[in-house]
Amino acid sequence: SEAMAALGVAGGYAWDERVGTVLHGLGFAPDLWQTPCDQLSGGWQMRTALARMLLSEPDLALLDEPTNHLDLHARIWLAEALRTAPWTTIVVSHDRHLLDRVATRIVEVRDQDLTSWTGNFSRFLVAREEARAQEEAAKEKQDAEIAHLQSFVDRFGAKATKAKQAKSRARRLDKIERIEVAAAVTLPRMQLPEPPASAQRMVRLAGASIGWPGGEPLATGIDLEIERGMRVALVGDNGAGKSTLLKTLSGELEPLAGRRFPGDRVRVGVFHQDLAASLPPEATGFEVVSAAAPLLTDTKVRAVLGALGLSGDRAMRPIGDLSGGEKARVALASLTARPHNLLLLDEPTNHLDAETVEVLVRALKAWTGALVLVSHDRYVVEALATHVLRLAPPFLLEEGVRPEHFERTSSANAAPVDTSRRVDHAERKRVQRELERGRKRLEALPELVEAAEAAVAAKDEELVAASEDWTRAAALGDERAALQAVVDDLYEEWETLEARVEELACS
Incomplete structure (x- = not known):
């Protein structure tokens, strides 16, 4: 009985529920739950490894492109799971929605340098530009000061009556650490x-x-009209028929029932991942795009490839020497270099x-043709779509x-959950860790405040000593203001953290 009680306290009875929640979140249908891993495809094996990591509840999770092989719903679920997880996460990702929700x-x-920015990815983009603007302003101010000092040295360096002041200013010039403004991105x-x-x-x-000839329909009774200027995102569960609908719209597949009516003078451009495999391995990316768009100059061909990350030597490498991702970029460049009025991507x-x-x-938003899009990237869907069609x-x-x-449209693969026995073990663990971190930070804050106030006091003494040097005094004033802001922030953090720790301790 003691062992059973210990198992209950540890959340053991909720283990099946937790496993089911994670597998469902990552898109596993129940009929896959008992499938041996060696019988799963590479993508599902990657999801299995990700599920195992999430269920292990580590102190530190290191994730390299975790949304690869995940569909739109699984990406959104993973972002929320990581956002609320009690552990520390370090992630490398090109998924902007994930970086905005989690980071x-x-x-x-x-x-070859590392710079740390507070906030999520969208905030980082803004902060980086703000920091660069501040650097430019500081450099302008410094350049003016340098010019003023240099002018004095040049004018009075040879005069006996001003030689001492000129040497003093020359020394100040030598000591100035020049501000370098980061190159604009x-x-x-x-x-x-x-x-x-x-x-x-x-x-x-x-x-x-819609469906494949000889097979069962994936969806029936679809009435859809695409007009010029529309940008339509197709969303739905795995296997709902999004890619099949694209092939039907393009004419590659005929409807199993019903009719397809193409518009007058429509020029369709289609992109899918299999296009990369059809590229000639001996040709270069430059040659592929040039052949697809023979009216483009060499400069414009390079610009098309460069915009998609294939600049310089990479544009001139044989397709056979490129990675799978680089081949896909060549295929996309080849498509976007040609004139179309309907793109199916x-x-x-x-x-x-x-x-x-x-x-x-940005390029697709500025383009005035019609677009039908399947994407697992929520940011792309939200940025581009004027209309959404749910495949349900x-x-x-x-x-x-x-x-x-972005919600799942069916419950066919929902996890069986016994809500009467729900045990929020992860939440208890998260609260405990946050409480421990808060208490440690509270112990450190008094010393940090004391050091910051001492720095302000030292800066006050420097200001008094530099009262006759307006340039130096102005710079010191700015430095003092920055230090005082640190003191104010520390006191505010202290007050907020005390309240939060008290709240957590009572929960």
């Missing part, structure tokens, strides 16, 4: 060709059933880093993007 600090690796500009003239209606499905941002994703998103009855095309569009 509280961004470490940028740039020019500028994204390459990508511009899709102007879409050729066409009818307003690009393609229409009437009462369509299946996971176009796979293998793209966050900056290249932003380049592509009644198959309504809705204007705008709303949070419910």
